Amino acid sequence: MKYVNEYRDAKLVQGIIEEIRRITTRHWVIMEICGGQTHAIVRHGIDQLLPPEIELVHGPGCPVCVTPLELIDKALAIAARPEVIFTSYGDMLRVPGSGRDLFSVRAAGGDVRVVYSPLDAVKIAQQNPDRQVVFFAIGFETTAPANVMSVMQAQQLGLHNFSLLVSHVCVPPAMHAILSSPTNRVQGFLLAGHVCAVMGYWEYPPLAKKYGVPMAVTGFEPLDIAQGILMVVHALEDGRAEVENAYPRAVTFEGNQPAQKMIGKVFMPCDRKWRGIGMIPLSGWCLRPEFAEFNAEKRFDVDAIQSEESPLCIAGQILQGLKKPHDCAAFGAPCTPEHPLGATMVSAEGACAAYYKYGRVEFATQGRRA
Amino acid sequence: MCLGVPGKIVEIYEVGGLKMGKVDFGGVYREACLEYVPDAQVGEYTVIHVGFAINRLNEEEAQESLALLREIVNLEDELGAGQE
Numbered sequence: 347m348k349y350v351n352e353y354r355d356a357k358l359v360q361g362i363i364e365e366i367r368r369i370t371t372r373h374w375v376i377m378e379i380c381g382g383q384t385h386a387i388v389r390h391g392i393d394q395l396l397p398p399e400i401e402l403v404h405g406p407g408c409p410v411c412v413t414p415l416e417l418i419d420k421a422l423a424i425a426a427r428p429e430v431i432f433t434s435y436g437d438m439l440r441v442p443g444s445g446r447d448l449f450s451v452r453a454a455g456g457d458v459r460v461v462y463s464p465l466d467a468v469k470i471a472q473q474n475p476d477r478q479v480v481f482f483a484i485g486f487e488t489t490a491p492a493n494v495m496s497v498m499q500a501q502q503l504g505l506h507n508f509s510l511l512v513s514h515v516c517v518p519p520a521m522h523a524i525l526s527s528p529t530n531r532v533q534g535f536l537l538a539g540h541v542c543a544v545m546g547y548w549e550y551p552p553l554a555k556k557y558g559v560p561m562a563v564t565g566f567e568p569l570d571i572a573q574g575i576l577m578v579v580h581a582l583e584d585g586r587a588e589v590e591n592a593y594p595r596a597v598t599f600e601g602n603q604p605a606q607k608m609i610g611k612v613f614m615p616c617d618r619k620w621r622g623i624g625m626i627p628l629s630g631w632c633l634r635p636e637f638a639e640f641n642a643e644k645r646f647d648v649d650a651i652q653s654e655e656s657p658l659c660i661a662g663q664i665l666q667g668l669k670k671p672h673d674c675a676a677f678g679a680p681c682t683p684e685h686p687l688g689a690t691m692v693s694a695e696g697a698c699a700a701y702y703k704y705g706r707v708e709f710a711t712q713g714r715r716a
Numbered sequence: 717m718c719l720g721v722p723g724k725i726v727e728i729y730e731v732g733g734l735k736m737g738k739v740d741f742g743g744v745y746r747e748a749c750l751e752y753v754p755d756a757q758v759g760e761y762t763v764i765h766v767g768f769a770i771n772r773l774n775e776e777e778a779q780e781s782l783a784l785l786r787e788i789v790n791l792e793d794e795l796g797a798g799q800e
Contacts (some may be wrong), residue, residue, distance in 0.1 A: 347775055348742065349722040349761055352782060361789025368792070375719045407718070435766070463767025465734075465749060488718040491752050495734075502733060543763060543771045566719065573785060595778035596763055596771055605752040605770065608768045622745075638791045 349595070353567030362572040366579050367397040375401045375531045376575060376666050379517055380538035381408030381695025382566055387480075388700040390568045391437070392575075400579065404519050404700075407538050408527050409463045409485045410437045410693035411665060412620040413513045415653040416437040418443040421482055421511055423648045425451045425458050433467040433476060433507070434482040434673045436460040441689045464496035471500065473597035480642045483510040488540040490514055490631060492503065494612035497633070497640050509642040512632050515618055517541050518549045519629035524666055525557040532667055534578040536564040536571070540613035546601025550589045558587045565593040611669050612637055621689060622655075622662025659688035671701040678702065720763035722773060725750070728758055739764055 378384055384404045387393050393402050406412055422443045425432035439448040452458040461467050464481050471479035483493040502510040524530055544564045554561050560581030564574030574592040581588055591597055618630025633641050657675060660674040663669040671677050681687040683699055690696035728737035735750040750756055753769045761773040
């Protein structure tokens, strides 16, 4: 058991999709929350194998996409300072701010470095005691345990030149916002497997019950995704609004307790603006006051920045499942991964980037579902 | 971003007070932080995300759900054959 090839068995996936076809009696709209799953679905063509009654819409689970423009602009301002080494996950470098991106800050002489893990940023701070090292702490619940550990580690090491620019977001408040919107079309959810690996799925049954929508905790391999869809379609056809687990090898109901404990020690809930969507109450995490010295927004004076979004980009509607990438007039031209107008075209998890990368460009002119 | 890669823990050690380990991703080895899987043992599989193990993969659950899926598909085949 290597936990990879077993879940890429084409015959088994086709069999499960056949079963979905067999039990489906009407049109259902299912949202996969996670952008990683959006890419897997489009890459493996799962959306095209499904019966036409099953419509997959793509959710806001792409941290790079929803990090608010104001915060990108703050990152750009901090990264441009001569005393700063700005560290980030690679995805963030091409995300457009109001005027430029982190790549262009680097080209202009800024010290911007890509790290694989936030612990690498702590190491850079240790090695450069005369520089200020800032880590761009973005992400959903999955990434939070790593990001909070960097703060604990910096504190342990007595580092005074390390701080986080925090833009953490959480899945359940975003689902609440989508489901309570009068324009909502989503009838069932594939829950993000690795968010649930950390948090468990105890937060979701109240949401499922309140809005009458079934959900399945879902993994990332083709078979995982097919199984998640099968579970949700089963529940929809039966009229059950339950939360089930299609990823039990990796996820328990309680989740990772040591990780949740550490997150609670360092972060606390806060209101958070989502790029393209707007403010969602208590949808984010920020540093607790006792960790204020690690807060880059406090360390650097970057409050008065005016941000401006591209008027052509419809990323907000795409992130809420209201539109598909090919509904956008700018998709493919002028908006491309090389010259993105919005963050959904940049990230390895953005829906627009997935459609572009895996050849769904033709739909821009045809339209898939009339 | 929330992508995680399953790997096998081949070594466990400590660096600067943190529980760390060497993880085998099908022949490619990387260091990962094991602080959040305090009970993990050498030989176990885990999902690694941005340099951290976020869980321990449960082989029993994995085998059980694969068996269930195979059953669904076999039943599907039989039903299909019966209709032809």
